[in-house]
Amino acid sequence: EPEVTQTPSHQVTQMGQEVILRCVPISNHLYFYWYRQILGQKVEFLVSFYNNEISEKSEIFDDQFSVERPDGSNFTLKIRSTKLEDSAMYFCASSELLAGTGELFFGEGSRLTVL
Amino acid sequence: DQQVKQNSPSLSVQEGRISILNCDYTNSMFDYFLWYKKYPAEGPTFLISISSIKDKNEDGRFTVFLNKSAKHLSLHIVPSQPGDSAVYFCAAGGGADGLTFGKGTHLIIQP
Numbered sequence: 274e275p276e277v278t279q280t281p282s283h284q285v286t287q288m289g290q291e292v293i294l295r296c297v298p299i300s301n302h303l304y305f306y307w308y309r310q311i312l313g314q315k316v317e318f319l320v321s322f323y324n325n326e327i328s329e330k331s332e333i334f335d336d337q338f339s340v341e342r343p344d345g346s347n348f349t350l351k352i353r354s355t356k357l358e359d360s361a362m363y364f365c366a367s368s369e370l371l372a373g374t375g376e377l378f379f380g381e382g383s384r385l386t387v388l
Numbered sequence: 389d390q391q392v393k394q395n396s397p398s399l400s401v402q403e404g405r406i407s408i409l410n411c412d413y414t415n416s417m418f419d420y421f422l423w424y425k426k427y428p429a430e431g432p433t434f435l436i437s438i439s440s441i442k443d444k445n446e447d448g449r450f451t452v453f454l455n456k457s458a459k460h461l462s463l464h465i466v467p468s469q470p471g472d473s474a475v476y477f478c479a480a481g482g483g484a485d486g487l488t489f490g491k492g493t494h495l496i497i498q499p
Contacts, residue, residue, distance in 0.1 A: 277431070279431075308489075314491070315477075315489050315490060315491040315492065316432065316477060316489040316492075317489070318487065318488065318489075364431050364432070366431075376422060376434040376437060377432075377434065377487065378434070379424075379431030379432045379433065380431050381429070381430050381431045382429075382430075382431050
């Protein structure tokens with residue numbers, strides 16, 4: 274069964290460092306997303322991406338964040354200068370249709386710990 | 389501002405009985421609702437969905453009910469099995485935005 278894969282599964286970094294989280298969405302999907310879940314809190318939408326550009330982003334997704342689809346298969350989330358409060362589980366997801374009309378397939382997540 | 393609310397952080401149900409998980413929403417623009425199940429150390433997995441034009445959708449042991457006037461939906465699992473123990477997230481969508489998730493309900497199935 275096709276699946277969304279994410280790397281790394283866990284990354285520990287110092288505050289102020291840049292982090293890149295990588296995702297390989299399901300190959301025929303057109304819509305890509307990043308969500309995050311801070312420990313003990315709800316899953317929060319960060320950004321959606323379609324046709325090589327951001328389609329929507331939340332208030333959380335400020336100038337420190339960026340996304341890219343560099344090679345047609347990978348979908349990356351970059352945090353330019355990490356803060357302590359960026360520590361969370363980051364989930365990549367993809368879908369064939371818009372999220373509001375079809376199911377999302379999630380990866381297993383990348384745990385980011387900022388020290 | 390919690391647009392999707394799951395007011396029960398946890399629920400304990402005996403194996404074989406019915407599990408009922410509840411979800412309320414405030415945004416009347418939502419027109420598609422989904423339930424996701426999450427095991428520890430894994431990403432959420434899709435369980436069942438319902439569009440706003442329906443009031444019930446059934447898939448095996450899982451049934452989702454939607455009451456639009458009350459802005460309320462529920463997930464029924466019958467009969468409950470030990471493998472159903474997980475965190476269940478209600479999610480809602482309606483447009484280009486990603487889904488809006490509730491905080492989740494931890495379902496514990498007791499033998």
